[in-house]
Amino acid sequence: YAKAHSGDNYQFFDKDMNTRAVERHFIESHLRQALEAQEFVLHYQPLVNLRSGLITGAEALLRWNSSERGLVFPPDFIAVAEDSGLIVPIGRWVFLEACTQARRWLNAGLQQISIAINISTVEFRRRDFLAGVRSIIEGTGVDPKFLQLEITESALMQDSKAGASILRELKALGLQIALDDFGTGYSSLSYLKQFPIDILKIDKSFVQDINGGNEDGIIVSAVIGMGNSLKKRVIAEGVENVAQLDFLNALQCEEGQGYLFSRPVPADAFAALLSDGISQKLEVARRFAF
Numbered sequence: 001y002a003k004a005h006s007g008d009n010y011q012f013f014d015k016d017m018n019t020r021a022v023e024r025h026f027i028e029s030h031l032r033q034a035l036e037a038q039e040f041v042l043h044y045q046p047l048v049n050l051r052s053g054l055i056t057g058a059e060a061l062l063r064w065n066s067s068e069r070g071l072v073f074p075p076d077f078i079a080v081a082e083d084s085g086l087i088v089p090i091g092r093w094v095f096l097e098a099c100t101q102a103r104r105w106l107n108a109g110l111q112q113i114s115i116a117i118n119i120s121t122v123e124f125r126r127r128d129f130l131a132g133v134r135s136i137i138e139g140t141g142v143d144p145k146f147l148q149l150e151i152t153e154s155a156l157m158q159d160s161k162a163g164a165s166i167l168r169e170l171k172a173l174g175l176q177i178a179l180d181d182f183g184t185g186y187s188s189l190s191y192l193k194q195f196p197i198d199i200l201k202i203d204k205s206f207v208q209d210i211n212g213g214n215e216d217g218i219i220v221s222a223v224i225g226m227g228n229s230l231k232k233r234v235i236a237e238g239v240e241n242v243a244q245l246d247f248l249n250a251l252q253c254e255e256g257q258g259y260l261f262s263r264p265v266p267a268d269a270f271a272a273l274l275s276d277g278i279s280q281k282l283e284v285a286r287r288f289a290f
């Protein structure tokens, strides 16, 4: 197709493809050593009760502290990790590290909060996934009721029978299940009936432009209403300003997460947030809302 175009077009297209292939190759080859070189780190973003401003949990978010590139964010390496299978050992590290951190906070006498961990569809579908979860829970002694696994609709799509059975086993262990990025996948509302899901996370793309009567606002309002009626916890992602917060509060959305409260931060900074609380910051944000 590129050849059909003449001159500059062809050149630019070709160069762009080449750059991307080189970038991908760089990431994959360095990702292989990143685990051993201990270049991964988890940052934590608070989940917040929207009425009280109190922290209800943390989402663990992976960062790659590359010796050559500095801090690299998931959108730049998760897909490569999934395609190469590296997501499996990386995901196991994430799970172990998050559980270990939960123990550290508990041992330090901090309030026990739940930790949300993102699980790739590639990990979820593996036969040894459950065994891995079990052994890390046993090894770290973390109470499973404080763990939330975030999966996306794609994990449940292909083999829904197998998916349902894994979710049931996770529930039997005592973990909570969240459907992440809700509304962006091939959402089928029947998932909510078919699978034991505790939490709906409304994708940030819907939250970004909510105001009064526009389409995103209507969708968010419907999801919150449905989630509340089905007795699920509903969490809005990507809350960046007070107008969004007020809109969500008016619709009785219980929980949210977003830059308005805090960006994802290293474990130490998160512990400081836990002891300081967030409500104070919220008050400040409100005062500037005019």
Ligand code: C2E
Pocket: 045, 060, 061, 062, 073, 074, 075, 078, 091, 094, 118, 119, 120, 150, 180, 181, 204, 237, 238, 239, 240, 257, 258, 259, 260, 264
């Ligand atoms: P996600 O699970 O939907 O996580 C939320 C993403 O939204 C995070 O991006 C977070 O930094 C960002 N975010 C939070 N609040 C705001 C806000 O107010 N505005 C905006 N614009 N963004 C906000 P991040 O950390 O870059 O992660 C991106 C995605 O990568 C995650 O989306 C998740 O799907 C994936 N990911 C992150 N960590 C892991 C991991 O440990 N394992 C796996 N398999 N995937 C991960």
Ligand code: MG
Pocket: 059, 118, 150, 180
């Ligand atoms: Mg998530």
Ligand code: MG
Pocket: 118, 119, 150, 180, 181
């Ligand atoms: Mg996710």
Ligand code: MG
Pocket: 180, 181, 201, 203, 204, 237
């Ligand atoms: Mg999400």
